[in-house]
Amino acid sequence: MQMVSQVMTRDVRFVSPQESLQRAAQMMDEMNVGALPVCDGDRLVGMVTDRDITIRGTAAGKAPQDCHVDEVMSSDVRWCFEDQSLDDVMQRMADTQIRRVPVVSHDDAHRLIGIVSLGDVVTKASGRPEDVDRTMEKISTPSEPDRSPAGTGGGSPAAGAAAAGGTGLGSAADAGDTRAPEIGTPAGTDAAGASGASGGTASTTGTSGPRTGPRP
Numbered sequence: 001m002q003m004v005s006q007v008m009t010r011d012v013r014f015v016s017p018q019e020s021l022q023r024a025a026q027m028m029d030e031m032n033v034g035a036l037p038v039c040d041g042d043r044l045v046g047m048v049t050d051r052d053i054t055i056r057g058t059a060a061g062k063a064p065q066d067c068h069v070d071e072v073m074s075s076d077v078r079w080c081f082e083d084q085s086l087d088d089v090m091q092r093m094a095d096t097q098i099r100r101v102p103v104v105s106h107d108d109a110h111r112l113i114g115i116v117s118l119g120d121v122v123t124k125a126s127g128r129p130e131d132v133d134r135t136m137e138k139i140s141t142p143s144e145p146d147r148s149p150a151g152t153g154g155g156s157p158a159a160g161a162a163a164a165g166g167t168g169l170g171s172a173a174d175a176g177d178t179r180a181p182e183i184g185t186p187a188g189t190d191a192a193g194a195s196g197a198s199g200g201t202a203s204t205t206g207t208s209g210p211r212t213g214p215r216p
Helices: 021-031 050-058 086-096 118-124 129-140 157-164
Strands: 035-040 043-049 100-104 112-117 201-206 209-214
Touching: 021 035, 021 050, 035 112, 043 050, 043 100, 086 100, 086 118, 112 118
Parallel strands: none
Antiparallel strands: 035 043, 100 112, 201 209
16 A cells, blocks of 8 residues: 655745735745645644635736735645545545645644645556556546636635635644545646646745645
8 A cells, every 4th residue: 555655745835824916826836836835834734725815816906016915825734644545535635626735744843744646646656557547547637616607696605715825634723633534636726737736746845944836
Protein backbone atom coordinates (compact mmCIF):
# COMPACT_ATOMS: atom_id res chain seq x y z
CA MET A 1 0.00 0.00 0.00
CA GLN A 2 1.50 3.33 -1.10
CA MET A 3 1.67 6.08 1.51
CA VAL A 4 1.41 9.85 1.19
CA SER A 5 5.08 10.16 2.19
CA GLN A 6 6.08 8.35 -1.00
CA VAL A 7 4.56 10.91 -3.37
CA MET A 8 4.30 14.18 -1.43
CA THR A 9 6.38 17.25 -2.26
CA ARG A 10 8.45 18.45 0.70
CA ASP A 11 10.01 21.85 1.47
CA VAL A 12 6.85 23.64 0.44
CA ARG A 13 6.98 27.39 0.03
CA PHE A 14 4.35 29.23 2.03
CA VAL A 15 3.19 32.76 2.69
CA SER A 16 2.63 34.63 5.96
CA PRO A 17 -0.89 35.74 6.95
CA GLN A 18 0.42 39.33 7.15
CA GLU A 19 2.03 39.29 3.71
CA SER A 20 0.43 41.53 1.10
CA LEU A 21 -1.76 40.14 -1.67
CA GLN A 22 0.65 41.64 -4.15
CA ARG A 23 3.55 39.62 -2.75
CA ALA A 24 1.45 36.44 -2.62
CA ALA A 25 0.53 36.94 -6.29
CA GLN A 26 4.20 37.53 -7.15
CA MET A 27 5.16 34.28 -5.41
CA MET A 28 2.50 32.39 -7.36
CA ASP A 29 3.85 33.91 -10.57
CA GLU A 30 7.45 33.02 -9.69
CA MET A 31 6.55 29.37 -9.07
CA ASN A 32 3.77 29.09 -11.67
CA VAL A 33 1.26 27.86 -9.08
CA GLY A 34 -2.32 28.86 -8.28
CA ALA A 35 -2.35 28.32 -4.52
CA LEU A 36 -0.10 28.75 -1.50
CA PRO A 37 -0.29 27.40 2.06
CA VAL A 38 -0.54 30.15 4.66
CA CYS A 39 1.57 29.54 7.76
CA ASP A 40 2.13 31.34 11.03
CA GLY A 41 5.73 30.31 11.58
CA ASP A 42 5.52 26.74 10.28
CA ARG A 43 1.98 26.12 11.55
CA LEU A 44 -0.62 25.75 8.82
CA VAL A 45 -3.40 28.33 9.28
CA GLY A 46 -4.95 28.55 5.81
CA MET A 47 -4.66 28.44 2.04
CA VAL A 48 -4.77 31.32 -0.41
CA THR A 49 -5.52 30.86 -4.11
CA ASP A 50 -5.35 33.09 -7.15
CA ARG A 51 -9.15 33.03 -7.06
CA ASP A 52 -9.16 34.31 -3.45
CA ILE A 53 -6.98 37.22 -4.52
CA THR A 54 -9.20 38.00 -7.50
CA ILE A 55 -12.65 37.54 -5.95
CA ARG A 56 -12.12 38.44 -2.30
CA GLY A 57 -9.45 41.04 -2.96
CA THR A 58 -9.46 42.74 -6.36
CA ALA A 59 -13.20 42.41 -7.04
CA ALA A 60 -13.93 43.77 -3.56
CA GLY A 61 -11.85 46.87 -4.31
CA LYS A 62 -8.97 46.05 -1.97
CA ALA A 63 -5.55 47.39 -2.91
CA PRO A 64 -3.17 44.42 -3.46
CA GLN A 65 -0.25 46.22 -1.84
CA ASP A 66 -2.24 47.14 1.29
CA CYS A 67 -4.51 44.12 1.79
CA HIS A 68 -3.13 41.22 3.83
CA VAL A 69 -3.38 37.54 2.96
CA ASP A 70 -5.40 36.78 6.09
CA GLU A 71 -8.17 39.05 4.78
CA VAL A 72 -8.88 36.80 1.79
CA MET A 73 -7.48 33.35 2.64
CA SER A 74 -9.54 30.27 3.47
CA SER A 75 -8.88 29.28 7.07
CA ASP A 76 -11.04 26.14 6.94
CA VAL A 77 -8.27 24.12 5.25
CA ARG A 78 -8.16 20.35 5.06
CA TRP A 79 -4.97 18.38 5.43
CA CYS A 80 -3.59 14.86 5.66
CA PHE A 81 -0.72 13.06 7.38
CA GLU A 82 2.30 11.58 5.62
CA ASP A 83 1.58 8.10 6.99
CA GLN A 84 -1.93 8.03 5.53
CA SER A 85 -2.80 5.73 2.65
CA LEU A 86 -2.51 7.42 -0.75
CA ASP A 87 -5.61 5.54 -1.84
CA ASP A 88 -7.57 7.24 0.94
CA VAL A 89 -6.25 10.67 -0.03
CA MET A 90 -7.01 10.06 -3.71
CA GLN A 91 -10.56 9.04 -2.85
CA ARG A 92 -11.08 12.17 -0.76
CA MET A 93 -9.59 14.35 -3.50
CA ALA A 94 -12.05 12.84 -5.97
CA ASP A 95 -15.05 13.08 -3.64
CA THR A 96 -14.43 16.74 -2.78
CA GLN A 97 -12.93 17.80 -6.14
CA ILE A 98 -9.69 19.13 -4.69
CA ARG A 99 -6.33 19.27 -6.46
CA ARG A 100 -3.89 19.72 -3.59
CA VAL A 101 -3.75 18.64 0.04
CA PRO A 102 -1.32 20.06 2.63
CA VAL A 103 0.54 17.45 4.69
CA VAL A 104 1.00 18.30 8.37
CA SER A 105 2.79 16.87 11.38
CA HIS A 106 1.01 14.72 13.95
CA ASP A 107 1.73 17.09 16.84
CA ASP A 108 -0.74 19.66 18.11
CA ALA A 109 0.93 22.44 16.13
CA HIS A 110 0.08 20.77 12.82
CA ARG A 111 3.27 22.04 11.21
CA LEU A 112 3.34 22.10 7.41
CA ILE A 113 5.75 19.42 6.16
CA GLY A 114 4.65 19.01 2.56
CA ILE A 115 1.84 18.93 0.04
CA VAL A 116 0.21 16.34 -2.21
CA SER A 117 -1.00 17.63 -5.56
CA LEU A 118 -2.88 16.01 -8.40
CA GLY A 119 0.41 16.25 -10.31
CA ASP A 120 2.16 14.19 -7.61
CA VAL A 121 -0.56 11.55 -7.83
CA VAL A 122 -0.40 11.36 -11.63
CA THR A 123 3.39 11.16 -11.86
CA LYS A 124 4.32 9.19 -8.74
CA ALA A 125 1.41 6.90 -7.82
CA SER A 126 2.25 3.25 -8.49
CA GLY A 127 -0.14 0.50 -9.57
CA ARG A 128 -3.81 0.69 -10.58
CA PRO A 129 -3.66 3.48 -13.21
CA GLU A 130 -7.44 3.23 -13.45
CA ASP A 131 -7.68 4.68 -9.91
CA VAL A 132 -5.57 7.67 -10.96
CA ASP A 133 -7.72 8.14 -14.07
CA ARG A 134 -10.89 7.99 -11.98
CA THR A 135 -9.51 10.54 -9.52
CA MET A 136 -8.62 12.93 -12.35
CA GLU A 137 -12.01 12.47 -13.98
CA LYS A 138 -13.94 13.23 -10.78
CA ILE A 139 -11.82 16.25 -9.92
CA SER A 140 -12.23 17.62 -13.45
CA THR A 141 -16.00 17.16 -13.57
CA PRO A 142 -17.68 20.59 -13.62
CA SER A 143 -19.24 21.42 -10.25
CA GLU A 144 -22.49 23.23 -9.55
CA PRO A 145 -22.54 26.99 -10.24
CA ASP A 146 -20.89 29.01 -7.49
CA ARG A 147 -23.78 31.44 -7.25
CA SER A 148 -27.28 32.04 -8.52
CA PRO A 149 -27.90 34.33 -11.50
CA ALA A 150 -27.93 38.01 -10.64
CA GLY A 151 -31.19 39.21 -9.16
CA THR A 152 -32.53 35.81 -8.11
CA GLY A 153 -31.36 36.10 -4.53
CA GLY A 154 -30.74 32.34 -4.51
CA GLY A 155 -27.79 30.47 -3.15
CA SER A 156 -26.60 29.91 0.37
CA PRO A 157 -23.87 31.74 2.28
CA ALA A 158 -21.91 28.49 2.27
CA ALA A 159 -22.06 28.34 -1.51
CA GLY A 160 -20.87 31.92 -1.68
CA ALA A 161 -17.94 31.12 0.56
CA ALA A 162 -16.96 28.23 -1.65
CA ALA A 163 -17.13 30.49 -4.67
CA ALA A 164 -14.92 33.08 -3.07
CA GLY A 165 -12.15 30.82 -1.92
CA GLY A 166 -13.51 27.56 -0.69
CA THR A 167 -13.06 25.46 2.36
CA GLY A 168 -10.39 22.89 2.88
CA LEU A 169 -9.23 19.80 4.89
CA GLY A 170 -9.84 19.96 8.61
CA SER A 171 -10.11 23.43 10.01
CA ALA A 172 -6.98 25.38 10.85
CA ALA A 173 -8.94 26.57 13.86
CA ASP A 174 -9.01 22.94 14.97
CA ALA A 175 -5.24 22.57 14.81
CA GLY A 176 -5.28 21.31 18.37
CA ASP A 177 -7.79 18.61 17.51
CA THR A 178 -6.06 15.24 17.39
CA ARG A 179 -8.84 13.48 15.53
CA ALA A 180 -8.06 12.18 12.07
CA PRO A 181 -8.44 15.14 9.70
CA GLU A 182 -10.14 15.26 6.37
CA ILE A 183 -8.60 16.62 3.18
CA GLY A 184 -8.65 19.38 0.57
CA THR A 185 -9.72 22.64 -0.96
CA PRO A 186 -12.57 22.35 -3.47
CA ALA A 187 -11.61 22.40 -7.12
CA GLY A 188 -13.88 25.38 -7.63
CA THR A 189 -11.36 27.55 -5.80
CA ASP A 190 -8.66 26.93 -8.37
CA ALA A 191 -8.72 28.47 -11.82
CA ALA A 192 -6.35 25.88 -13.26
CA GLY A 193 -7.58 22.67 -14.87
CA ALA A 194 -6.57 19.12 -14.11
CA SER A 195 -4.11 19.10 -16.98
CA GLY A 196 -2.20 21.94 -15.37
CA ALA A 197 -2.26 20.21 -12.01
CA SER A 198 -0.43 17.27 -13.49
CA GLY A 199 2.44 19.42 -14.67
CA GLY A 200 4.92 18.85 -11.85
CA THR A 201 6.36 21.17 -9.20
CA ALA A 202 8.50 24.27 -8.86
CA SER A 203 11.08 24.53 -6.08
CA THR A 204 13.35 27.34 -4.89
CA THR A 205 14.19 29.07 -1.61
CA GLY A 206 12.95 32.47 -0.48
CA THR A 207 12.23 34.79 2.38
CA SER A 208 8.91 33.22 3.23
CA GLY A 209 10.40 29.76 3.66
CA PRO A 210 11.47 27.00 1.29
CA ARG A 211 9.57 27.33 -1.95
CA THR A 212 8.08 24.31 -3.56
CA GLY A 213 4.73 24.22 -5.19
CA PRO A 214 2.69 21.91 -7.35
CA ARG A 215 1.84 23.43 -10.67
CA PRO A 216 -1.80 24.59 -10.65
